[in-house]
Amino acid sequence: MSSSSPPRAVWTGALTFGLVVLPVRLYSATEEHAVRLREMHKGDGGRVRHRRVCERDGQELGLEDVGRGYELPDGRLVPLTDEDLDHLPLPTRHTAQVLGFVPLADVDPISYSGKSYYVGPAGNAAERPYTLLAAALARSGAAAICRVAIRTRERLAAVHPHQGTLLLQSLLWPDEVRDPGDLAPSTPVTERELELAELLMRELAGVEAAELRDRYREALEQLVDAKITGGQIEAPPQPEPAGDLLTMLEASVRAARADR
Structure with a gap:
């Protein structure tokens, strides 16, 4: 604060x-610092705006004309004011x-x-x-x-x-809170794989949270710039599983040590 x-x-x-x-x-x-995209008409690029319209008479309403109500099983609405909710x-x-x-x-x-x-x-x-x-x-x-x-x-x-x-x-x-059901697989792992996984966790211990940032806005700005200028952007490569688990763990430990 x-x-x-x-x-x-x-x-x-x-x-x-x-x-x-x-x-x-x-x-x-x-x-929140989320990037919010606007709704637009695909046909002519015009901005799409949402209006408050009464279902009963079709009248467009201003914010000062809109209240809140509790819906009964038969569809009727019981109006509730801020004063009601205060009590x-x-x-x-x-x-x-x-x-x-x-x-x-x-x-x-x-x-x-x-x-x-x-x-x-x-x-x-x-x-x-x-x-x-x-x-x-x-x-x-x-x-x-x-x-x-x-x-x-x-x-x-x-x-x-x-x-x-x-x-x-x-x-x-x-x-x-939902029950996860049977999502977790029952496939066993070897003791050596478990040892290497724990070793990799120790090599990658700690995160510099102060250096982290949301990169979505930067990527969106690059995309918008490419759309305006007619340029091209390259999609980042997607990681894919390759090789056996033990080999990948050993290579990951070596890479983590080399990066320190």
């Missing part, structure tokens, strides 16, 4: 564990209640839903319990599992220290 401009809280409430009430604010911990009888709208503590390593990575929030204390009175919870979690290697409603959904979440700050990461509900 930048110190030049104060971040905007996306949720304000209290994190409770036992009888301890910790007033907190949540701030978005991530931001939703859901305790987790303003309280993230800790359900229990588990080792952070035991949280299945597939459960993380991709939404992460920095947790900040809300007011001076919250600083001491905040520091206590962060220190206790750091010392024990645990995560606090809670449920919290952010925007329009209630979710499970894991709260744990991250670079000296508490981080809340939303989790999928158990019934949202």
